Amino acid sequence: MKALSLIVVLFTGSLLLSVVSLFPVWGNPHSPANANPISQFYINETEELTGVPNLVTAVLADFRGFDTLFETVVIFSAGLAVFSILGRPKRKRGDEKPEEDDPSENLIVIQTCRLVIPIMQLFALYVIAHGHHSPGGGFQGGVILGSSFILWAIARNLPTALQRLSSRKTMILACAGVLIYAGIGVICQALGENFLDYHILHYLLPATDAIMARSHAMLGVEIGVAFTVSSIMFGLYAYLSSQGREEGGL
Amino acid sequence: MDPLGDLILARFNYWIYVVLMMIGLYAMITKNNLIKKLIGMSIFQTAIILFFVSTGVKEGATIPIIDHGEDHGSELVEAPAAAEHVPEGRGFDHEEALESDAFANPLPHVLMLTAIVVGVATLGVGLSVVQKVFIRFQTLEEDQILENIRTSDG
Amino acid sequence: MADQAPLLILLFPLFGAVTISLIGPWKKQLCLPVAIVATIGSLAAALTAFCDVLQVGQVQYFLGGWESPRGIGIELRIDHVNGLVAIVVTAVALITAIYSARRVDDEFEGKVPLFYALFLLSATGLIGMTLAGDAFNLYVLLEVASLTGYALVAMGKERRAAMSAFNYIVMGTIGASFYLLGVGYLYLKTGSLNMGDIHQIIVDQDLRGSKIIQVAFILILIGVWIKMAFFPLHAWLPNVYSFAPSTSACLMAPLVTKVAVYVMIRMMLTVFGPETVFVALPWSEIVIWLAVLDIVVASFMALAQKNLRRMLSYLIIAEVGYMVGGAWLANHYGMVGAIYHIISDSFMTLCMFLAAGILFTKSDALTGFKGMFVRKPATMMAFTLGAFSLIGIPPTCGFFSKFYLIRGGIESGHWEFVIALLFSSLINVVLFFRIIEFAYFHIDEKGSKPDQTEAPAAATPITQVISLWTAAIAVLLIGLFNQPIVGWIQTTLRPLTIVGGQG
Numbered sequence: 001m002k003a004l005s006l007i008v009v010l011f012t013g014s015l016l017l018s019v020v021s022l023f024p025v026w027g028n029p030h031s032p033a034n035a036n037p038i039s040q041f042y043i044n045e046t047e048e049l050t051g052v053p054n055l056v057t058a059v060l061a062d063f064r065g066f067d068t069l070f071e072t073v074v075i076f077s078a079g080l081a082v083f084s085i086l087g088r089p090k091r092k093r094g095d096e097k098p099e100e101d102d103p104s105e106n107l108i109v110i111q112t113c114r115l116v117i118p119i120m121q122l123f124a125l126y127v128i129a130h131g132h133h134s135p136g137g138g139f140q141g142g143v144i145l146g147s148s149f150i151l152w153a154i155a156r157n158l159p160t161a162l163q164r165l166s167s168r169k170t171m172i173l174a175c176a177g178v179l180i181y182a183g184i185g186v187i188c189q190a191l192g193e194n195f196l197d198y199h200i201l202h203y204l205l206p207a208t209d210a211i212m213a214r215s216h217a218m219l220g221v222e223i224g225v226a227f228t229v230s231s232i233m234f235g236l237y238a239y240l241s242s243q244g245r246e247e248g249g250l
Numbered sequence: 251m252d253p254l255g256d257l258i259l260a261r262f263n264y265w266i267y268v269v270l271m272m273i274g275l276y277a278m279i280t281k282n283n284l285i286k287k288l289i290g291m292s293i294f295q296t297a298i299i300l301f302f303v304s305t306g307v308k309e310g311a312t313i314p315i316i317d318h319g320e321d322h323g324s325e326l327v328e329a330p331a332a333a334e335h336v337p338e339g340r341g342f343d344h345e346e347a348l349e350s351d352a353f354a355n356p357l358p359h360v361l362m363l364t365a366i367v368v369g370v371a372t373l374g375v376g377l378s379v380v381q382k383v384f385i386r387f388q389t390l391e392e393d394q395i396l397e398n399i400r401t402s403d404g
Numbered sequence: 405m406a407d408q409a410p411l412l413i414l415l416f417p418l419f420g421a422v423t424i425s426l427i428g429p430w431k432k433q434l435c436l437p438v439a440i441v442a443t444i445g446s447l448a449a450a451l452t453a454f455c456d457v458l459q460v461g462q463v464q465y466f467l468g469g470w471e472s473p474r475g476i477g478i479e480l481r482i483d484h485v486n487g488l489v490a491i492v493v494t495a496v497a498l499i500t501a502i503y504s505a506r507r508v509d510d511e512f513e514g515k516v517p518l519f520y521a522l523f524l525l526s527a528t529g530l531i532g533m534t535l536a537g538d539a540f541n542l543y544v545l546l547e548v549a550s551l552t553g554y555a556l557v558a559m560g561k562e563r564r565a566a567m568s569a570f571n572y573i574v575m576g577t578i579g580a581s582f583y584l585l586g587v588g589y590l591y592l593k594t595g596s597l598n599m600g601d602i603h604q605i606i607v608d609q610d611l612r613g614s615k616i617i618q619v620a621f622i623l624i625l626i627g628v629w630i631k632m633a634f635f636p637l638h639a640w641l642p643n644v645y646s647f648a649p650s651t652s653a654c655l656m657a658p659l660v661t662k663v664a665v666y667v668m669i670r671m672m673l674t675v676f677g678p679e680t681v682f683v684a685l686p687w688s689e690i691v692i693w694l695a696v697l698d699i700v701v702a703s704f705m706a707l708a709q710k711n712l713r714r715m716l717s718y719l720i721i722a723e724v725g726y727m728v729g730g731a732w733l734a735n736h737y738g739m740v741g742a743i744y745h746i747i748s749d750s751f752m753t754l755c756m757f758l759a760a761g762i763l764f765t766k767s768d769a770l771t772g773f774k775g776m777f778v779r780k781p782a783t784m785m786a787f788t789l790g791a792f793s794l795i796g797i798p799p800t801c802g803f804f805s806k807f808y809l810i811r812g813g814i815e816s817g818h819w820e821f822v823i824a825l826l827f828s829s830l831i832n833v834v835l836f837f838r839i840i841e842f843a844y845f846h847i848d849e850k851g852s853k854p855d856q857t858e859a860p861a862a863a864t865p866i867t868q869v870i871s872l873w874t875a876a877i878a879v880l881l882i883g884l885f886n887q888p889i890v891g892w893i894q895t896t897l898r899p900l901t902i903v904g905g906q907g
Binding site: 001002005006008009010012013016017020021023024025026027028029031033034038039042043047053054055056059060064067068071074075077078081082085086133134135139236239240243244 | 256257260261262263264265268269271272275276279280304305306307308309311313314315316317351353355356357358359360363364367368370371372374375377378379381382385
């Protein structure tokens with residue numbers, strides 16, 4: 001069995017490498033991918049058309065915004081999938097209190113987290129909002145935001161963190177994120193243009209022209225992405241670390 | 251030696267990604283433990299991401315963020331072949347055409363942001379399925395699971 | 405509004421899924437109505453878009469309004485072929501949603517809203533794959549459909565469901581990653597991701613002989629073959645479809661493999677073009693022999709099965725062999741047959757899986773068919789209709805797809821394919837007449853003691869009967885109306901010269 005798979009692997013590897021001599025040299029600025037008019041257009045025209053200097057964010061949220069919408073849907077479905085695979089039928093949680101952890105046990109860790117978590121969250125919001133001008137954006141900021149909740153769950157215990165952000169709220173936030181993203185697109189449709197054609201939004205937003213409307217809509221879209229990503233990251237952690245029981249955990 | 255250097259050294263990024271990918275593929279096929287298979291899957295997907303990103307690299311170029319505070323003069327001098335490189339029928343002025351070689355290609359980065367997210371999502375779903383398998387069969391070794399299935403079918 | 409129709413096909417199920425996730429946990433009884441409204445809306449939009457295509461020939465929808473230069477933004481492209489496939493996908497989703505009405509409660513206790521949300525998202529992914537005009541967008545939607553598929557399978561209560569889902573995850577990820585790698589090679593050589601644009605560049609720069617393009621094609625092909633369970637990459641399918649909950653199987657079995665076949669045909673015709681695929685590359689012979697092998701092996705394995713759904717899964721693999729072989733015959737009628745078979749096989753498979761779900765709620769051993777004609781006559785009649793279609797008896801659609809495929813095989817001289825098709829029909833005759841004999845003639849055996857704990861002659865819920873009969877009637881109608889359907893398919897195929905260089 002191992003021999004057979006070794007043969008398969010070697011065969012596939014040689015298939016992939018058979019054309020290596022035809023590939024463009026690493027770093028070649030004139031390779032077909034780099035010299036293509038599309039790539040040139042992105043580099044040259046994006047800032048004029050959208051007002052966003054970060055070309056990656058502009059392409060991600062505007063030109064290829066449809067891909068990003070479905071990327072958000074992928075994260076959303078992953079959350080749904082984990083909830084559905086690992087979820088247990090909920091017992092009535094009436095007056096059952098989450099297991100108490102003794103705060104004095106992990107005093108240093110907990111106090112450090114109390115200091116660090118707000119800064120993390122602030123930084124996450126900065127990354128989301130400043131994605132237009134520096135590397136960043138909805139996904140990156142959302143992951144940082146999600147990990148701030150995970151940090152609290154690791155420092156205390158999972159039920160305590162779930163008190164802050166229950167799986168119910170996780171689902172609502174995740175849906176809200178997808179709704180924001182798709183909703184912005186539908187508003188553009190309602191105003192008469194195609195889906196996710198942001199420039200038409202300048203009729204709705206005060207004191208903007210068509211170009212700045214794109215920039216603002218991109219921010220709105222990134223916020224939607226951040227909602228979904230942060231809540232699902234925490235939801236994934238909660239279910240995976242507790243085998244769906246939502247208690248105990250790491 | 252030069253053809254060999256041309257093949258391997260100048261295109262080393264492709265060799266790296268293929269080796270990584272084959273390691274991941276081998277792990278996915280041969281390993282017995284389910285978690286090791288998932289790790290192989292993760293390596294496999296990461297190698298593809300590396301491949302894509304490496305196609306967008308331009309020598310001497312900076313990140314694809316247009317920063318108006320910086321002086322790009324030095325990079326323009328170093329990009330020697332940029333002068334011939336004016337796309338036809340575009341009508342750009344020469345100044346802007348030179349700039350485009352100073353920025354890395356943004357498109358592979360965008361695509362790979364999506365691919366990374368997809369990889370994370372798949373890993374998450376994979377791990378939850380592995381947990382469910384463990385709850386049912388109390389083991390994570392594939393041969394034991396198959397044995398278990400075979401004996402319980404009778 | 406009509407020009408927004410291409411997108412509305414996608415938006416209805418997407419919003420439906422999000423709505424169900426939001427309000428489902430509060431009001432469980434709203435899940436089903438929302439799902440049905442979403443699928444009806446999607447079907448209506450698909451029909452509107454197809455009417456548009458009938459008038460204009462090809463509909464292009466540019467997301468974000470980025471029309472030129474070509475390839476800047478993402479585009480949805482609908483021509484006759486994928487217009488028809490989109491209608492099929494939405495119709496199957498609607499029928500399964502109706503079927504699920506009484507079935508979900510015992511298959512997914514407590515997780516009903518999650519099921520419906522995943523169901524609608526899976527439909528969204530499949531529809532998106534059908535409509536995509538951009539190669540990378542297709543990958544993202546492929547992953548949406550795949551992830552939701554993994555979850556739909558793993559949710560089941562059946563003991564082996566989780567392990568089958570794990571194998572599905574590993575194989576599915578390999579397939580999707582190979583597809584992505586192929587797109588990467590294409591991007592490396594052409595610099596574009598838009599399907600039409602890639603084709604333009606291949607033609608303009610005469611890249612047909614380029615080795616990178618050929619390797620890209622092989623990689624995409626391998627990826628898609630894994631997704632459609634083409635021999636020898638089919639190992640994941642029987643386990644997945646036999647152990648998945650019946651509602652999930654009714655959505656996935658008819659659609660996932662067929663949409664993958666559609667993707668292969670789209671890649672062959674639109675992105676690479678028939679000149680590249682059939683003339684420049686000498687592989688048609690090899691692929692057709694692989695298809696023949698697939699049909700023969702899958703048919704034999706279907707004979708050996710003792711469970712209904714497992715048997716049907718092997719028949720699906722054989723049907724995939726028909727379509728791949730037909731597409732690679734390098735012949736006009738072969739391609740027509742393959743595309744027509746996508747449509748007809750979806751409904752045939754749906755009909756069979758629905759019947760399997762209705763007839764058997766616990767174990768689906770074939771011996772359980774004893775006396776079924778007395779216990780559930782209406783269901784058995786629909787089952788028999790589906791069986792006739794799989795065998796290829798006129799006027800069901802199965803007959804016409806075999807007709808076009810055989811005609812293509814004869815015209816192009818690939819007699820091995822024709823023989824494989826006839827052989828498969830023969831095996832199907834043996835398979836199904838064995839079942840029908842069990843169902844008809846074993847009524848008096850010791851008081852028809854049921855083999856499984858089936859409640860004797862429990863009334864089948866009306867929703868399940870409606871969905872089953874809709875699928876069965878569709879099987880008939882698609883057969884009776886094969887002329888207009890084939891005419892539409894040919895409208896798209898005519899501009900392309902699908903003639904092989906070697907044979």
